[in-house]
Amino acid sequence: MARHRWMGAIAGAAMLLGAAGPALATQPSEQQVRKLFQVMHLDQRVIQMGKQFSGTMGHNVPCVPASYWDGFVDEASVNDLMGRMVPIYQAHFTAEDIAGLLKFYQSPLGQKVVTELPKTMEEGMSVGRLWGEERAMALIQALQKKGTLNVEGKCPASPAADGTAFEPGK
CATH class of the missing domain: 1.20.5 (Single alpha-helices involved in coiled-coils or other helix-helix interfaces)
Incomplete structure (x- = not known):
């Protein structure tokens, strides 16, 4: 009978440890994720896509002044987009994952990938x-x-x- 209690306690502890395992992974901070975005040059990619978009729209909608499209993707809108993307990265990556990605993207190979x-x-x-x-x-x-x-x-x-x-x- 004592053996059953002992085994039950071990099983319960194993279940708790198993359940707590994923919870021990810490969520990356906003600052950490934004640093990753910076190292990956995501803001520059968005600005580049914005310029391509403005060129396409200027060609397809000639009645709208080019100055409108040129300002369509500006620093404030890019910052807003990056802010909206932070929670996505926080949901899919741990702080350890982001640290590993930062290490990679800061390396010469990582910058070549970028x-x-x-x-x-x-x-x-x-x-x-x-x-x-x-x-x-x-x-x-x-x-x-x-x-x-x-x-x-x-x-x-x-x-x-x-x-x-x-x-x-x-």
């Missing part, structure tokens, strides 16, 4: 877009060859394919 990753992602997106288009064309061609799709890429048996509209009740 510099090269946007370029590699852009190039990768271009390759992915081309790959997706090629795959889609191959699929469409295979479906046309089987007769599942007609030359226009539509289902041959559908009302849309023969130009007649679907009318409910007929």
Whole structure:
């Protein structure tokens, strides 16, 4: 009987330690997360995206003065965005995680990642877009060859394919 109490106490302690394990991980401070953002040059990336956005909008909406778009992403708006991102990082990373990320991003390799990753992602997106288009064309061609799709890429048996509209009740 004493053995059961002893084992029960050990099991209870193990459960408490197991439950307390994740809770022992400390949440990173806002200052720590903002330091990570600074080391990763996130504010500069947002400003760069803002400039690209203003160029696109200036081209697409010529009736709006360029000065409006130029000021669309300013220091205050970037600071606001960074502040909104802090809780996200605090929810997904511990203080130890952020310390490790800071150590990495402050290293020469980390700074190379900061510099090269946007370029590699852009190039990768271009390759992915081309790959997706090629795959889609191959699929469409295979479906046309089987007769599942007609030359226009539509289902041959559908009302849309023969130009007649679907009318409910007929």
